[in-house]
């Protein structure tokens with residue numbers, strides 16, 4: 001029997017079937033045990049899982065299985081982020097309905113995930129494209145509309161003229177649509193928005209409480225929300241006979257640099273710009289050109305700083321008799337601050353680039369520490385660090401912060417047109433969330449436009465607004481809009497002819513609450529608040545860093561919106577967040593420079609170096625750098641092939657073992673081989689120890705030093721692996737398991753004739769199987785069975801740690817009472833005096849000697865002796 005190899009191809013499907021039949025991972029909401037919710041970011045059903053999924057779900061499964069073994073009621077669900085553009089593209093390319101494509105992908109990927117042996121409650125599966133899901137999203141949209149959390153407003157959008165849809169700023173790359181590559185246009189459209197900007201301060205300050213999130217993610221969110229404290233300053237426009245406006249208001253975060261001002265710049269979208277353009281063709285053309293270019297932040301940051309002088313000037317607010325010219329400039333955005341700035345070239349890079357181009361003065365007003373005020377100048381690089389204010393009259397000698405305060409008070413006390421010239425203002429970069437998409441494959445926005453009644457929500461009794469099935473994608477644009485009948489409806493209010501909204505929701509809405517829906521996936525209402533609140537927040541959320549900003553921020557907002565509309569009772573959806581690293585692989589190129597996939601390569605060596613050849617024709621291949629697995633570089637490994645070849649446990653083990661989980665892990669053949677060998681090694685060890693255990697009688701020899709030594713190793717491993725899993729340090733847990741395995745293998749021969757050792761070995765192998773179970777659950781079940789254990793290891797408890805066995809390198813301290821040795825105590829080496837003292841005072845012989853009185857004096861010499869004077 002011990003010669004038999006472990007065969008994952010047989011055992012893995014077998015155990016998966018057993019778990020399925022016994023519903024091992026189905027979670028009941030009314031289970032009285034402590035709840036624990038672990039969730040991995042749900043996948044987009046693209047068709048196949050990739051190694052990134054394998055890594056992500058392996059980690060989540062370890063956490064789920066561990067907490068289940070610790071006696072908790074674990075919720076570990078899975079679903080599909082199933083709306084989105086790729087389904088529509090598939091529809092266009094292959095003439096297949098987006099729903100058909102999506103559901104067949106879900107089918108295929110679910111099969112793949114099942115082959116990984118994940119402990120998922122599949123009875124809670126959700127697909128966001130199902131009307132059973134999106135009807136509730138529509139209901140919540142209506143609630144949000146009624147609560148003033150959603151609104152309709154006109155706004156400038158990035159319009160992709162080829163895909164015929166609105167793009168988010170992040171989807172505009174170098175001024176072009178991320179999918180179509182077409183130059184993006186600016187359009188003014190009426191869109192639906194969630195008013196996330198109203199929550200900016202709340203979303204920002206609550207980040208402080210998310211102590212179980214990576215600091216990096218919190219920082220990214222802080223920057224995204226982008227709070228800045230500044231001043232609005234009114235500048236008086238000097239009359240030139242043509243202008244109607246008397247003043248222009250700017251927003252600045254650096255009022256301390258006011259003496260360095262050399263121009264005013266307006267956004268091309270500023271109303272004064274438009275007014276001036278009416279009589280100025282050159283300016284009109286500049287503004288038109290600006291609109292052709294797109295206003296995605298990235299485009300603007302890269303574009304050359306350009307402007308046009310308007311002919312107007314303002315009075316310098318702090319230098320008597322001086323004036324500043326007003327420009328219209330392409331780098332000033334209308335939707336930030338006031339859409340107008342004062343430029344201080346010496347201390348702002350954009351302003352400096354602009355000043356050099358148009359020959360405007362560069363006046364330094366912040367002196368770097370140690371610099372000479374007489375000679376300090378700014379050339380091509382603005383000085384943006386700390387320093388002392390100079391060249392600034394009454395601000396001279398102040399620090400930046402002092403000067404900000406001083407000038408704030410100065411402007412606050414002066415009046416322009418009857419108003420204070422300066423007012424403190426807090427600004428956020430966070431903008432309202434535009435959710436309208438001109439696409440078919442999304443959640444229909446449940447409103448109806450009536451000429452008489454206006455825009456009104458669909459009555460809740462008429463939900464869901466279901467997507468029509470009979471659509472065609474033969475024209476670009478929104479298939480919903482092209483549908484001959486769908487949008488023509490009667491107004492629910494007046495009964496007259498009306499038009500259904502044909503925009504659908506941004507798919508980020510779908511993913512902003514799926515974690516709540518998992519808690520009651522079959523409820524008739526979006527949530528069952530009591531149940532949602534019992535499970536939430538998610539204890540451990542795991543996913544990619546690429547979702548650090550939008551998905552997490554939207555989910556945090558949406559949870560608050562759900563609270564405001566009575567669907568949940570909490571603010572923060574995710575207590576613990578973990579962002580895992582990527583899976584990388586070597587890249588390979590043929591002699592002609594084409595990428596070659598790892599499966600098409602064979603390796604050998606010339607003694608010094610690895611050499612690669614093409615498997616088909618032996619042609620030499622260059623081994624390139626290690627990169628994130630991607631189809632474009634062909635350096636991908638298909639999880640199906642790994643599972644078919646080595647088994648799921650090997651893939652899971654390797655994913656967890658090789659690197660800290662937050663870092664990238666490099667997939668290598670050698671690594672996988674190693675994981676596979678370890679699996680066989682555990683299997684053999686079980687066979688060997690089962691043999692020994694059967695021969696030995698059930699006795700515990702307390703004084704057997706070898707057995708005690710082994711038991712210490714076992715219990716240290718149990719304690720350590722538990723801690724490591726709780727810290728998500730999976731690679732460290734794996735390292736400890738290797739150590740334990742080595743110790744058991746080394747000890748096993750002495751078990752044959754030493755009953756105490758045989759007992760310790762049995763304890764050790766049982767613990768080992770329980771410890772590997774979260775990572776290699778199929779192997780663990782097979783070993784459990786081989787050990788003759790009852791039931792499934794999936795249902796077994798985490799092994800108990802005997803704290804006495806964790807005490808390392810104990811020392812025996814003699815205890816003297818009034819100079820006479822009365823007792824002794826075993827304590828850990830290096831245990832500090834106060835702790836020794838507490839233990840000593842609790843000892844029976846000591847208590848007897850004291851007979852209720854307090855000792856006059858206790859002297860503890862750590863690791864040596866304890867003296868008590870009574």
Ligand code: ANZ
Nearest residue numbers: 228251252253254257331332333336337339344347348
């Ligand atoms: C004068 C100044 C002097 C500025 C200086 C900076 C440095 P943050 O901190 O990111 O919020 N600004 C204001 N409104 C703007 C708009 N609509 N479009 C483009 N730029 C705008 O940025 C605030 C600074 O960005 C403001 O402070 C303003 O330039 C500019 F040495 O005012 B500052």
Ligand code: ZN
Nearest residue numbers: 450453491494
């Ligand atoms: Zn009507």
